[in-house]
Amino acid sequence: MISYKKRILKNGLTVVVNRDRLSKLSAVNLLYKVGARNEDPDRTGFAHLFEHLMFRGTRDVPVYDLPVQMASGEDNAFTNNDYTNFYLTLPVGNIETALWLESDRMQGLDITPEKLATEQRVVIEEFRQRYLNQPYGDQTMLLRELAYRVHPYRWSTIGRSPEHIEAATLADVEHFYRTHYRPSNAILSMSADLDEEAMLDLAERWFGDLRDTPAAPAPIPQEPAQHEPRIQIVEREVPATTISIAYHMGDRLSPDFCTGDLVSDMLSGGDSSRLYQHLVKQQRLFASVNAYISGDVDPGLFILTGQLLPDTREEEAIEAFHRELEVLKEQPATPYELEKVKNKFEANTLFGELNVMNKAMNLGYYAFLGDLELINREVAQYRSITPERIFDFSQRTFRTENSSTLIYRAKR
Amino acid sequence: MKAPLTTITPEISIADAERITLRNGLSLYILSAEEFEILRLSIVFRAGSASQRVPFSASATANLLAEGSERMSAQAISEALDYHGSYFDVNIDRDYAYINFAMLSKFVEPTLDVAAEILLHPTFPEEEVATYCAKRKQRLEIDRTKVDVRAREAFAEAMFGPAHPYGQRFDEAAYDALHRADIEEFYHRHYTADNGFAVCSGRVTEQERQIIIRLLEQLPVGSTPYRNTLPAPQQQHEVRLAHNGAVQSSIRIGRLLFGREHPDFLGMQVVAAALGGYFGSRLMQNLRERNGFTYGVISAMVNFAHAGYLAIATQVGTEVTEAALREIYAEIERLRTEPMAEEELQLVKNIMTGEMMRILDGPFGVADVTIENILCGHKNSIIAENVARIRAITPAEVQQLAARYLTREELITVVVG
Numbered sequence: 001m002i003s004y005k006k007r008i009l010k011n012g013l014t015v016v017v018n019r020d021r022l023s024k025l026s027a028v029n030l031l032y033k034v035g036a037r038n039e040d041p042d043r044t045g046f047a048h049l050f051e052h053l054m055f056r057g058t059r060d061v062p063v064y065d066l067p068v069q070m071a072s073g074e075d076n077a078f079t080n081n082d083y084t085n086f087y088l089t090l091p092v093g094n095i096e097t098a099l100w101l102e103s104d105r106m107q108g109l110d111i112t113p114e115k116l117a118t119e120q121r122v123v124i125e126e127f128r129q130r131y132l133n134q135p136y137g138d139q140t141m142l143l144r145e146l147a148y149r150v151h152p153y154r155w156s157t158i159g160r161s162p163e164h165i166e167a168a169t170l171a172d173v174e175h176f177y178r179t180h181y182r183p184s185n186a187i188l189s190m191s192a193d194l195d196e197e198a199m200l201d202l203a204e205r206w207f208g209d210l211r212d213t214p215a216a217p218a219p220i221p222q223e224p225a226q227h228e229p230r231i232q233i234v235e236r237e238v239p240a241t242t243i244s245i246a247y248h249m250g251d252r253l254s255p256d257f258c259t260g261d262l263v264s265d266m267l268s269g270g271d272s273s274r275l276y277q278h279l280v281k282q283q284r285l286f287a288s289v290n291a292y293i294s295g296d297v298d299p300g301l302f303i304l305t306g307q308l309l310p311d312t313r314e315e316e317a318i319e320a321f322h323r324e325l326e327v328l329k330e331q332p333a334t335p336y337e338l339e340k341v342k343n344k345f346e347a348n349t350l351f352g353e354l355n356v357m358n359k360a361m362n363l364g365y366y367a368f369l370g371d372l373e374l375i376n377r378e379v380a381q382y383r384s385i386t387p388e389r390i391f392d393f394s395q396r397t398f399r400t401e402n403s404s405t406l407i408y409r410a411k412r
Numbered sequence: 413m414k415a416p417l418t419t420i421t422p423e424i425s426i427a428d429a430e431r432i433t434l435r436n437g438l439s440l441y442i443l444s445a446e447e448f449e450i451l452r453l454s455i456v457f458r459a460g461s462a463s464q465r466v467p468f469s470a471s472a473t474a475n476l477l478a479e480g481s482e483r484m485s486a487q488a489i490s491e492a493l494d495y496h497g498s499y500f501d502v503n504i505d506r507d508y509a510y511i512n513f514a515m516l517s518k519f520v521e522p523t524l525d526v527a528a529e530i531l532l533h534p535t536f537p538e539e540e541v542a543t544y545c546a547k548r549k550q551r552l553e554i555d556r557t558k559v560d561v562r563a564r565e566a567f568a569e570a571m572f573g574p575a576h577p578y579g580q581r582f583d584e585a586a587y588d589a590l591h592r593a594d595i596e597e598f599y600h601r602h603y604t605a606d607n608g609f610a611v612c613s614g615r616v617t618e619q620e621r622q623i624i625i626r627l628l629e630q631l632p633v634g635s636t637p638y639r640n641t642l643p644a645p646q647q648q649h650e651v652r653l654a655h656n657g658a659v660q661s662s663i664r665i666g667r668l669l670f671g672r673e674h675p676d677f678l679g680m681q682v683v684a685a686a687l688g689g690y691f692g693s694r695l696m697q698n699l700r701e702r703n704g705f706t707y708g709v710i711s712a713m714v715n716f717a718h719a720g721y722l723a724i725a726t727q728v729g730t731e732v733t734e735a736a737l738r739e740i741y742a743e744i745e746r747l748r749t750e751p752m753a754e755e756e757l758q759l760v761k762n763i764m765t766g767e768m769m770r771i772l773d774g775p776f777g778v779a780d781v782t783i784e785n786i787l788c789g790h791k792n793s794i795i796a797e798n799v800a801r802i803r804a805i806t807p808a809e810v811q812q813l814a815a816r817y818l819t820r821e822e823l824i825t826v827v828v829g
Contacts, residue, residue, distance in 0.1 A: 002536050022447060023477040023773055024769060024771055024773075025773050027768065035788065061415075063692065064693045065690075065691050067415060067418070069690060069691075069692060069759050069762060069766075070418060070758070070762055071762070071764030071766075072762045072763065072765055072769065073766055074763075074766060074767070074770060075762055089766075089770055090766070090775075091419070091766070091769060093420050094416075094419060095421040096416035097415070097416055097418055099416075100413060100415055103413065104413070107829075108514070118702075118704050121704030122704050122706075122707060124701060124704075125704065125706060125707045125728075125729065128659050128660060128729070129660055129727055130707075132560070132659060133658065133659045133660045133727075134558065135554060135557050135558065152588075171795045174705060206413070234778050235800075237557075237656075237657065238554070238557070239550065239553045239557060240550060240552045240554065243695075269494065270490060270493070270494040271478075271487075271494070272487060272490035272491035272493075272495075273491030273494070274492040277487055281486075281487070281543065284543070287546075287547050287550050287551070288547070307550075309546070309550075310550075336495075339493040339495070340491075340494055343496055343497035343519075344494060344497040345496060345497075345500075345514070346497060347496075347498070347515075347516050348497070348499030350449060350450055350516060351450065351514065354448070354450075354774040354776065355773045355774040356776065357773075357778075398596065399821070408645045
């Protein structure tokens with residue numbers, strides 16, 4: 001249970017705060033409602049590149065990290081398909097350093113051609129290190145491209161290719177900054193041992209004078225229903241073949257989201273899960289298996305993936321996955337199994353509320369979803385899921401014509 | 413707007429754990445934080461890979477503890493843990509094995525019933541051992557297709573020598589020769605009350621305390637641990653390994669120095685932090701910010717029970733490998749020959765204290781730091797002392813340490829890719 005207070009400033013900035021009475025640290029989180037799904041298909045990877053540029057200094061603060069570190073703070077950021085998130089922790093006495101810096105770089109960014117060029121090189125290195133120079137590095141990229149034809153989820157946040165990152169111009173950067181980095185497109189959240197009203201007033205003090213320049217966000221093309229199965233085979237220099245199957249499912253606020261999440265836990269949450277017990281331990285077809293939901297805001301994917309043991313044939317592995325999904329469509333889950341995955345969700349939620357950074361980050365995320373109260377309602381929501389709903393979800397979701405299968409074959 | 417004033421970080425102090433000596437001699441350390449509705453129990457045994465006689469037997473023992481006991485099958489164990497949303501994990505390094513159980517307060521009793529099976533009655537069934545070896549072998553093969561894994565292994569070997577327990581690497585094929593009997597023997601010799609200790613954190617009321625004590629008092633006494641003698645390190649100063657199809661090279665540079673007990677360890681931690689311990693460090697500014705050679709570079713002091721070293725690690729484009737090496741040596745040389753500006757040193761100190769505060773945020777962080785202190789023979793008051801010592805260090809001392817310990821001839825360089 002996380003208590004919080006919320007205020008929307010005159011310029012449209014949403015502020016959410018939580019008091020944590022134990023920590024000597026404060027956490028400050030700033031979420032911008034822009035991610036890879038807002039990118040132009042010919043300029044992919046831009047939201048992530050821009051996240052890097054946010055650390056390149058402003059007119060007043062040439063080196064962002066320096067004052068953070070001088071205040072014994074630490075900062076970082078990440079970009080995903082839906083949003084870009086900046087976060088800091090500092091001793092509670094220094095919380096205003098974070099507010100000053102975030103307010104300053106929301107409008108004062110100073111990007112030169114040289115800074116852009118350096119950051120392009122850094123991001124291209126990241127592309128190589130994490131996606132090209134890594135066994136299985138391009139696997140999720142390929143699966144996205146296979147499962148999505150229209151929606152920008154068809155590319156990863158790193159982008160479709162290093163050439164897109166190379167092609168970014170200073171004009172692109174300025175346009176992106178003006179469009180997306182403004183008070184009414186952002187959410188500020190904090191957690192610290194400070195009075196909640198006092199934190200809201202601090203937000204007012206540091207952000208209240210920023211001007212908003214409203215811009216209508218471009219609509220995001222939504223993925224049409226899939227009507228026939230897709231399959232793709234690639235060969236790579238990897239030691240073992242892996243197979244992934246993706247199914248389209250509902251969006252983040254649909255009832256399918258928690259149901260899909262619980263089903264993925266039934267299949268692969270822990271060593272007692274179905275896939276692990278059946279396919280790894282008993283049938284010995286896979287070295288490892290996983291089932292998970294992509295967790296995106298717009299309608300996402302339910303994904304099964306597994307690494308084959310050397311003697312397993314590909315058809316055999318796919319067949320085994322299908323068999324497990326058929327069981328979900330034919331036999332309702334037992335109350336025991338459901339209770340288990342619900343306990344797990346509750347434990348994860350409690351273990352995730354142990355420090356100020358997680359709390360501030362979660363508050364920002366749920367505010368972004370547009371349902372802040374969900375942060376405290378979600379355990380009950382998961383608790384209320386019935387075997388019938390799991391049955392119904394499985395019937396609607398795990399259909400062959402809704403599937404995309406990627407065979408990532410090891411070259412022999 | 414004008415920058416707000418920053419305040420100096422307050423004193424960092426953590427309370428000492430309450431220590432209880434159980435009937436079997438095991439020390440149990442309790443860090444009670446009753447605001448939380450969770451509990452974690454950690455048991456640390458001196459059962460790392462440096463203690464093993466048969467390759468991979470130490471890690472196999474730790475990793476197979478939950479794969480079947482006298483009363484429960486592997487499936488029943490994982491089922492019972494998963495049902496309660498409880499976590500069990502093991503970590504193993506060269507010196508120690510760390511066994512952790514984390515649970516909701518409402519499920520302490522059923523979770524620790526399973527913990528008893530895992531900790532006290534594992535049977536290491538033949539079948540599970542076979543599956544484990546096959547999987548591990550495959551994973552190791554995959555890992556060794558990565559330049560950074562190969563560089564890490566080659567670096568340990570270059571620093572300690574192929575015959576030293578801290579430097580040894582074993583072929584994947586050694587998994588084929590690992591037998592159940594080796595694992596069982598390793599377990600009985602090392603997983604005993606007189607070869608470890610336990611730490612619990614989170615909500616520990618009288619009720620939890622009794623349940624935990626009842627469990628731990630069943631650990632047997634009378635360990636007969638293997639104590640491999642540590643030969644003198646045999647070093648190789650320059651190692652270059654080719655890697656098929658690499659677009660990046662993995663670089664490791666460092667020097668064998670000393671462990672945490674040495675009076676200069678803390679000072680060398682400051683040197684390592686200045687060099688590559690934070691985002692704006694000298695190496696990061698040079699390699700990433702100025703040259704765009706890399707996505708990241710780090711340096712740190714690494715502590716083992718009987719050794720310690722400084723290591724720098726990075727991955728760079730293959731076409732800039734030589735340039736990156738030159739820049740790294742130049743940055744080390746600059747630390748040795750020029751005193752650091754007061755302001756930069758102040759920054760490094762503030763970062764290090766901030767880092768400590770972050771590690772200590774939350775009940776599990778406090779437990780982790782307590783474990784590390786116990787392993788080094790310290791009370792938790794060492795944290796405040798160390799912070800005070802770090803604050804007192806001067807630019808001249810940093811330069812002296814770098815000049816003394818980081819001479820070019822002593823550095824070990826490994827490049828894979």
